[in-house]
Amino acid sequence: MKKSLLAVALLGACAGFAQAQSNVQIYGTIDAGFVKRTDQTLAIGKRAANTLGFKGSEELGNGLKAIFQLEMRYEPDTGTQETGSNGAQRPLFQGQSRVGLQGDFGMVRIGRGLTPMQETIMAFEPWHGLPTPAGFYTDLSVAGYTSDPLSLAGNSGNRWSNAVWYNTPSFSGFQFNSAVGTKESNNGPAIVGRGTTTLPQYAANAQATSNPFSLNGTYTNGPLGAMLAYERNAVETKMYVVGASFLVMPELKLMGTYTHQDRDHTFALNSEVKAWVVGANYTMGAGKLLAGYGRKTPDGQPVTKQLSLGYEYSLSKRTYIYLDAARKEGAIGTTAASSTINHYDVGVSHSF
Secondary structure, X not given: OHHHHHHHHHHHHHHHHHHHHOEEEEEEEEEEEEEEEOOOOXXXXXXXXXXXXXXXXXXXXXXXEEEEEEEEEEOOOOOOEOEOOOOOEOOOOOOEEEXXXXXXXXXXXXXXXXXXXXXXXXXXOOOOOOXXXXXXXXXXXXXXXXXXXXXXOOOOOOEEEEEEEEEOOOEOOEEEEEEEEOOOOOOOOOEOOOOOOOOOOEOOOOOOOOOOEEEEEEEEEOOEEEEEEEEEOOOOOEEEEEEEEEEEEOOEEEEEEEEEEEOOOOOOOOOXXXXXXXXXXEEEOOEEEEEEEXXXXXXXXXXXXXXXXXXXXXXXXOEEEEEEEEEEEEEOOOOOOEEEEEEEEXXXXXXX
16 A cells, blocks of 8 residues: 555656656648649649647746757658658658747757748748748749758758757847858759859758858738848858738738849859749638739749639638639749649648
């Protein structure tokens, strides 16, 4: 009897100790539907990235706490790890892998995650920054720019590995966010750049010539939101972004971005790419209309134009069905020739 009481007491003490140590949350999304585009057959696909994540914090006293977040991605039709554009599997925690400290000074994190510029521009895109071709984020909003050109082929282009982030607290609606990456090589492909195929400017598995960094300022005050960002990646391509949004009425939100990409370090000619996107979200009860139009103007290539319409209907706070239609004209994919692609999707998304 005494031994049983002692065991129960020890278990209770351990449980209380573990609870005091940390607060861990499991979260994720699963999104699947039917996708059809002009040059492809009907397929099972996704509108949003499918995620499974773990995040938590531990109170350290005096307003200081330790924080962490791990996030993996998977394919909804096969249940396998998320694959890149080349069909290769991406890292297990390719979505995010960071640990840090948070307090009155702000927040410092180390590891892998979205760059400040990439993370913030999503709020000014009518499809909420979802990677669907119906939206504008991956191509027009960032003008086809990649934050991580020296990483593995097919890897996510909007994140950095081997980096440190700092976010200030918000002051009267203003916040400053920054990140700096190391020069570490990451098995990336060769980049010809200003070199030749036999002697590329960046050989395979090359290190960065300069530390990549991203700086971002945001302002939020009532119905108005704005951002101003500057980023330089590992091959010294520079990215300038300005974005704004305005809540005209509780049901209607307008937004827009303008981006300018300077690739002079690796392009001898036609080094600039400019793009702009305007969009709107209109809520009608449980439904929401999404609309947008954008143009990307690369030097020496056809202008890319895209018109997209979408609809979301919330079945609950965590589940909604969606329908999208988009038409894109211009230099699509790796070819410089002008073409036209129509994209359609319908599906369901659930978060937990």
